Amino acid sequence: MQPSLSPLVASLLTEPVGVTHYLVVGAILFTAGVACMAVKRNALGVLMGIELVLNGANVNFVAFASPYLQAEGGKSLGLDGQAIALFVILLAAAEAAVALAITLNFYNNHATVDVDRADDLKG
């Protein structure tokens, strides 16, 4: 692993900032979000993880859409990437509203926000 990774890492550190760097950032954000969702027992923590996952994806969209980050002769997604990013933000807001409402309701019923306790529908 080390011999195959090290040229990639070395190239990243030597290359000028391009799409690849953004993708790395997006992947780190996504992974962190997923890890957060997987390990947090607090429902609010899980929601935060979701935000990270969504925004990790958003970074990718924006990076692909930017004309400045493209290599010479490359083609970008144009404004479509930004538009999708805006949709995702919007969706995240709506999702947060719904999720928070569910969480609040769950709290009202169970006096906790521990997702491990939310197993009423288990098989």
Place this chain on the structure above:
Amino acid sequence: MDPASQLPMLLGLAWLAPLASFLAILFFGPRMGSHGRNAAWVATAAIVTSLVLSLAAFVTWLGVHPVQAAAHGGHAAAHASDHADAAAAEQDDAGAHADAAVHGGHAEVPAHYAGDWYTLYEGGRLRLSIGWYVDALTVLMFVVVTFIATCIHVYASGYMHDELHDVTDHEVHLAGGGHLHRPGRFPRFFQALSLFCFSMLGIVIAGNLAMVFIFWELVGICSWFLIGFYYERTSASTAANKAFIVNRVGDFGMLIGLMALWGALGTLQFADAQVAGPDGSVVTTPGLFSLVRPAAGGHALQVPDGMVTFAAADEVARIAADHAGNPADAASEVASRISDWRAIGLGHWLLVVAGLGIFCGCVGKSAQFPLFVWLPDAMEGPTPVSALVHSATMVAAGVYLVGRFFPVLTPEVLLVIAYAGAITLFIAATIALVANDIKRVLAYSTVSQLGYMMLALGVGGWVAGLFHLVTHAFFKSLLFLCSGSVIHACHTNDMRKMGGLARVMPYTAGTMLVGCLAIIGAGVPFVIGLSGYYSKDSILAQALCFSQANPRHAILFWAVAGGAFLTAFYMFRLWFMTFAGQPRDHHIADHAHESPNVMVTPLVTLAVLAVVAGWTLPGGFGIANLLEQARPAGTAEGFAAAGITIPAEHLSHGEPFHTIATWTAFGTALAGVLLAAAMYVWRSISPAAVAAVFRPLYAFLAGRWYFDELYDALFVKPVLGIASLASGVDRGIIDRIIDGVAWTARQLAGIDAWIDRTLVDGLVNATANATWNAGLELKKLQTGRLRQYVMFIVVGTVALYVLASMLLSSSLAG
């Protein structure tokens, strides 16, 4: 009013009144008063209506055909001729009716009216109708039947009063040891009685043999109802079945006779009928009487054309083949040959078969040898039924039919009838000598007297036989009602327990004495006598006349004379044992009492008639002269064939027959009475000693000649044997096969069920179980843990990614 339409109307209504009563009681009987008490009134009212209508018809008849003294010798025919001519003139004045015919054209045809009310069926040559044949005999029989039936209805309304409440039948032993307790059946009795009268009157008025047969069977079924009235008693139900089945045997012969007549002649009508032809014209079709005794031949017996051509069918077919092109020639040649064929005797056997067949039916109904065994058993019915069956209805039907059918009978058939009657009268009289059951003595006496009637008809005594039928109807119904009165008082039928009853039952004893005197023909010779004196004398005279004409058959006269002696003996044995002397059983004698008025009144009425029925009034009015009006054409003169001479009946009224017959009758009757008195009153001869001396004979007679045992061994046992064999085959073989098939099917079905349950159901169940278990396993994935789900997604995604990249790289590499 025109008698041709009035007589059928009156008699038809008289005939239908009991039917109305039957239907009313059938449908509303149980609702007629408490326990159907009023059913007796309904039935009695109906039969009284019949009686009144019959008397009206009788008076109407006398108005048109006044009864005159029939002079001895050839004058009778001349008188009959006058009557017929007068009737014809009357008919012409009134305007001839298409449905009534009075034959005045020929001297000897008796005055009669015939026609049809209703045609049941008409197709081809077969024509079945409900019609009437009314002559002096019909009118007389209507009066006799309805009168006796009226007396019996009145009597029965008293006799049957036990049936008005619940009855405990002491003769029925239940399995539990108790006696049968059942509701009373008062209306049912009168219902059957009404139907019985209706059926009998139907036979009497019938205008054709088919109708006779219908009502013949109805009488049979009514006797079955009434003899089996106490049907819970085994003896009663057996007796009813016996009467019915024995009658079936005779009716089988009657059917053969009907087939012979219809097959050869194509008609069963008695009289000539006028029916509308195909083109609307009125066609006169000859009836049986004019076919067998055509007016053209002076009413002499001859084989009808139809029977001749039937017997010569081969010849007719040959002639038809010769004249194949011209049927008219063939028909005329056949017609020309008929007299030749008749001369060589073709078709004669057919006429004999017809006569014997019809007589077979009469043998069954009138209880003649060899079918008389049912009648004594018929005593199981209530006593009024016995009286009715034995006098005016069932058994009279047979004699009546022989009388009605007389013109068609050949001398051979008549000889058979005479011998059947002689054997019957002798056997029955001997059995009556030793019987101890009061009703059985009377039953055998009835059989014996019926033998007298048959014998009288067989030897050519047409008037004598039917005269005895009428007088016997009166005194035998009287005797039966008297015996019923005795049984009612003593509650037993056994004469050995009676005796001395004359003191407590004067009316019954007196009327029964009248009946006994009447049946033995008591009278002062040549002066006056009871009804039986006249009828029995005329039978004796005719038998004597026949014996003189046919010396080979002289035994017939000795049978009659011996029968008269036996009759006198057993009748007075009965009377002495019942009423005379000292009571044998004081318990019974002390409890005996005279019957109520409703039962005594019919006794007295019938006793009066038993005395006077035979009298001829100074003007010539009497039953014998009335019957003379109905004498069938051609039978007044006597006839002969096959070596048998049937003497003319009027000869027997002359000397020396009349004198010999009267003295014979008087002597034998007196001897019989004296012997009975010697044995049972004066005790100069001990009956027990006589029985001891003639022990085998006594046992033979007491065993009723072992006829029941003989028939049991000859017919009943073999039939039962065959039946049990058949049922054995049925149970042992056929049922086995069917059971085996069923068992196999059941086993196959078991295998099929096993396959269904194990394989088919197993497959379905296995599928269901697998699905169920898969579901259970998959359920475990749904842990409900959010974080785990996230891990699943991640791992799954990564796994997919790895899988896809591996596939991609390998495909790229490849």
